[in-house]
Amino acid sequence: MLARRILSHGVLDMRLVTAFACALALIQFATLPGHAQEFRPGHVFRDCDKCPEMIVVPAGSFMMGSPASEDGRSDSENPQHTVMMSEPFAVGRFSVTFDEWDACLADGGCDGYRPNDEWGRGRQPVINVSWVDAKSYAAWLSRKTGRTYRLLSEAEREYVTRAGTTTPFWWGSSISASQANYDGSSSYRGGSKSEYRQKTVPVDSFRPNPWGLYQVHGNVWEWVEDCNHDSYAGAPTDGSAWLSGDCTSRIVRGGSWYSDPRFLRAALRYWYPANYRASFIGFRLALHP
Numbered sequence: 001m002l003a004r005r006i007l008s009h010g011v012l013d014m015r016l017v018t019a020f021a022c023a024l025a026l027i028q029f030a031t032l033p034g035h036a037q038e039f040r041p042g043h044v045f046r047d048c049d050k051c052p053e054m055i056v057v058p059a060g061s062f063m064m065g066s067p068a069s070e071d072g073r074s075d076s077e078n079p080q081h082t083v084m085m086s087e088p089f090a091v092g093r094f095s096v097t098f099d100e101w102d103a104c105l106a107d108g109g110c111d112g113y114r115p116n117d118e119w120g121r122g123r124q125p126v127i128n129v130s131w132v133d134a135k136s137y138a139a140w141l142s143r144k145t146g147r148t149y150r151l152l153s154e155a156e157r158e159y160v161t162r163a164g165t166t167t168p169f170w171w172g173s174s175i176s177a178s179q180a181n182y183d184g185s186s187s188y189r190g191g192s193k194s195e196y197r198q199k200t201v202p203v204d205s206f207r208p209n210p211w212g213l214y215q216v217h218g219n220v221w222e223w224v225e226d227c228n229h230d231s232y233a234g235a236p237t238d239g240s241a242w243l244s245g246d247c248t249s250r251i252v253r254g255g256s257w258y259s260d261p262r263f264l265r266a267a268l269r270y271w272y273p274a275n276y277r278a279s280f281i282g283f284r285l286a287l288h289p
Contacts, residue, residue, distance in 0.1 A: 039088050039289045042212070047145040050103035052285055054090040055212045061085065062159050063166065065232055065267055070168060071189045072262030076269050078231055083155045085239045091152065091160050092284035094203035094214050095125035095222060101137060109140030118279050123202040125215075125282040131223045131250040131274040134283040141285070152286045153241035154226040154269070157253040161266045163211040168265040170209040170216065175261045179206060180218035186260035200257055200279075217264040220282035221252035228271040249273050256280035 038045050041058040065080035066073040098121035104110040113136070115128040129137075134151060141149045152160070167173045168188075169180075177184040177194035181201050184194030200219055208214045225241035228249040236242055249271045255264035258280040263270070272281065 161216040188261035
């Protein structure tokens with residue numbers, strides 16, 4: 001019957017063809033495993049009440065690093081190179097919070113480590129955590145959920161920070177304390193000085209970027225998976241972490257409440273020893289289908 005309607009008088013009824021194709025796609029999507037259905041760009045989910053809230057970002061490519069004309073750049077941001085993300089993946093909408101860390105601690109995870117808070121717990125970003133500590137949290141969350149949570153690669157962190165933009169900050173080429181938490185007693189590109197809060201703020205402060213991620217610039221540096229390198233010579237171009245080089249030190253991204261504004265640029269790279277803890281370093285997680 002349907003075939004006769006689609007082929008009416010020997011001519012294809014394109015409206016019915018389109019409707020049939022859409023129905024078939026919906027049926028195929030509905031038969032995918034539940035986790036696979038979640039990986040639609042823009043989809044928000046969490047795997048448990050105290051698990052990080054995740055959002056799916058799209059596949060795509062971007063230019064990693066900074067152009068020679070960008071104020072505040074360093075040689076470590078060379079050479080600029082294209083990186084391809086072949087499939088969507090999920091990223092924490094926020095830095096991991098004290099609430100989320102304390103849930104790990106209460107469940108016997110995170111090696112029993114209770115980091116000191118300087119300005120309260122709750123929805124403040126967890127601080128005083130090393131790269132090693134962040135890996136411990138990811139391992140606990142993976143065991144709890146049966147899914148492989150991990151730190152972002154450095155390339156992924158820049159990709160989701162830019163969210164399709166090419167300017168130093170996702171909103172443009174200037175910065176103020178109404179947009180991010182940083183040392184506003186310094187200025188960027190001759191702009192105005194601004195407020196210096198001298199502490200972290202809750203992770204849902206300020207506007208999210210175009211892909212729905214909060215505070216990808218400032219508040220706390222975030223650990224990523226990669227080992228330290230002085231430049232991008234020989235860097236992976238597929239979005240994977242760079243796991244050779246000086247692996248006693250690991251990369252951090254994003255800048256912090258303690259940073260002057262040039263350190264908040266999307267391309268800025270910095271590093272600390274993997275066991276280093278400070279009140280200006282936290283982390284967020286990623287997840288693949």
